[in-house]
Amino acid sequence: MRPPPAEDVQDPRTFGEDVVSARKEYPGHSGAGIATLAVRDLLAPVLLGRDADLIEGAWQAMYQEALLHGRAGSVVRGLSAVDIALWDRSARAAAMPLHKYLGGHSDEVPAYASGGYYLEGKGVDGLAAELQGYRDLGFTAFKIKVGRLGVEDDRARIAAAREVIGPEGLLMLDANNAWSDLPSALRALRRWEEFDPYFIEEPFAPDDIENHARLARATPITVATGEIEAGRWRAKSLLDAEAAVILQCDAAVCGGLSELRKIADLASAYGATLAPHWFHDLHAPMVAAFPAAIFVEYFVGHDIHNIGSLLDREFDVANGVIRLHQTPGLGFGFSEEALDRYLVGPWEVVEK
Numbered sequence: 506m507r508p509p510p511a512e513d514v515q516d517p518r519t520f521g522e523d524v525v526s527a528r529k530e531y532p533g534h535s536g537a538g539i540a541t542l543a544v545r546d547l548l549a550p551v552l553l554g555r556d557a558d559l560i561e562g563a564w565q566a567m568y569q570e571a572l573l574h575g576r577a578g579s580v581v582r583g584l585s586a587v588d589i590a591l592w593d594r595s596a597r598a599a600a601m602p603l604h605k606y607l608g609g610h611s612d613e614v615p616a617y618a619s620g621g622y623y624l625e626g627k628g629v630d631g632l633a634a635e636l637q638g639y640r641d642l643g644f645t646a647f648k649i650k651v652g653r654l655g656v657e658d659d660r661a662r663i664a665a666a667r668e669v670i671g672p673e674g675l676l677m678l679d680a681n682n683a684w685s686d687l688p689s690a691l692r693a694l695r696r697w698e699e700f701d702p703y704f705i706e707e708p709f710a711p712d713d714i715e716n717h718a719r720l721a722r723a724t725p726i727t728v729a730t731g732e733i734e735a736g737r738w739r740a741k742s743l744l745d746a747e748a749a750v751i752l753q754c755d756a757a758v759c760g761g762l763s764e765l766r767k768i769a770d771l772a773s774a775y776g777a778t779l780a781p782h783w784f785h786d787l788h789a790p791m792v793a794a795f796p797a798a799i800f801v802e803y804f805v806g807h808d809i810h811n812i813g814s815l816l817d818r819e820f821d822v823a824n825g826v827i828r829l830h831q832t833p834g835l836g837f838g839f840s841e842e843a844l845d846r847y848l849v850g851p852w853e854v855v856e857k
Contacts, residue, residue: 536579543583547571552587558598560591564763577735581760588761589787589835597834604829607766607794614792616785616803616827617677618642619810621649621666629665636669639805643824646675646703646800652683656693667700677729679706687716687723694724704729704751717748727751732782735759737767744775751799755782756791765791773797784812786837789820789827801827815843 551566567584574580596606604612618639621632636647647670651659666676678697684690690708704727709716711733721728729751731743736759743749752772756765769779769791779798781788792798803822804810813819817838821828830836 539579540583540586543571543574543580544587547574547580548584548587557591558595560588560595560763563591564588564761568760577739581735582758585757585759585761585764588763589756592762593834600833602790602829602831602833603835604790604793607790609790609794610796611793612831613826613828614789614801615646615799616644616789616801616822616825617646617648617675618644618825619648619679619802619804621647621662621679622809623650623653629661632662633665633669636666640670640674642805642822644803645670645673645825646677648677648679648706648802650681651678651697651705652680652693652708656696659693660696663697663700663702672701675703676700677704677706678702678726680708682707682710684708685710687719690716690720691723694720694726698724698726702726706730706753707732714742714746714748717743718746721747721749729753729780731759733758735764737764737771740768740771744771744777750775750777752777752779753782754779755784756787757784758782762791766795769795769797783810785810785827786813786816786819787835789829790835793829803827815839815847 547570548567551570552563555563555566557563564584567587568576571580571584592603592606596603599606618636620635620639624631627635632649636649639647647666649662649666651663653659654662663676663678667674670676680690684693694705705720705724706729708720708728708730711730717728717730728749730749731740731752731754734740734743734754740752740754740759743752752768754765754768756762759765759768765779765781772779773796777797779792779795780800781791781798781802783802785801785803789801792801807814817840818830818836820830
């Protein structure tokens with residue numbers, strides 16, 4: 506069973522095979538099969554036969570069914586996939602691009618070039634060359650990895666990045682949970698403050714909300730986190746603790762578009778912002794729909810972010826701005842050739 510093509514705007518009014526054969530939408534790494542299992546065995550039975558236009562009701566039914574099995578992680582990633590598919594289907598049925606279906610505010614959104622990974626033999630010069638390449642494409646905001654090397658080695662990388670992008674460019678730092686204690690994080694950030702980082706992302710483990718809050722109080726560098734959080738309640742905990750003012754919640758992780766738009770409204774109420782993690786093809790329409798959202802994370806090419814290899818079309822990006830599709834729904838389908846090459850198992854159809 507293939508997912509429907511981007512131009513398909515037919516309107517199946519109840520849940521059927523197109524929706525419940527929901528694609529493996531970003532479930533993660535070696536445990537990806539858990540998300541597939543959750544969709545097939547846990548979520549599908551409560552959805553089949555329901556009115557597919559009642560998306561919030563469907564979300565609540567899935568969430569209630571999953572309470573004992575996982576309010577985060579792979580089960581919610583499976584729930585997210587189905588929820589996103591439903592919003593995509595509804596926008597296609599209305600013959601509207603998703604961002605306009607949601608009442609969007611713009612046809613284009615700013616993006617930052619995400620990269621700066623640690624690679625064998627890359628070094629400071631390689632990092633500088635990478636960022637220069639992004640700058641040559643017109644980007645004015647950039648993100649690099651930090652925290653894997655010593656403080657001074659990373660300082661050299663940050664200094665080189667700042668030199669390449671200039672004083673006006675936004676430089677974002679992603680620590681990927683590098684530190685387990687506040688003194689280590691503070692020592693590093695105080696050595697890096699002179700380079701004016703726009704934010705420090707995921708300085709601690711995601712469950713360590715208290716240290717995020719203590720760090721936010723102790724440094725002028727803005728704290729960002731939330732990429733693997735699930736649910737509006739967890740986002741509220743971060744905001745209540747003043748642990749982050751940039752939330753990076755991911756629609757494919759947090760509970761789908763239904764949940765991400767609640768998180769966006771919550772962020773707005775707290776004077777915080779939303780800058781979703783990863784998958785720009787998915788998140789650009791949402792950023793264009795949510796006034797509280799500020800950036801799309803964008804990966805140039807398919808070396809790091811290779812999901813684009815599966816799609817039949819990608820966004821036009823120029824001078825660091827993503828121009829949104831005007832085709833119905835999310836605006837992309839899946840390449841038949843890529844699916845034949847990469848699928849690890851056949852599409853399955855669940856019937857009630």
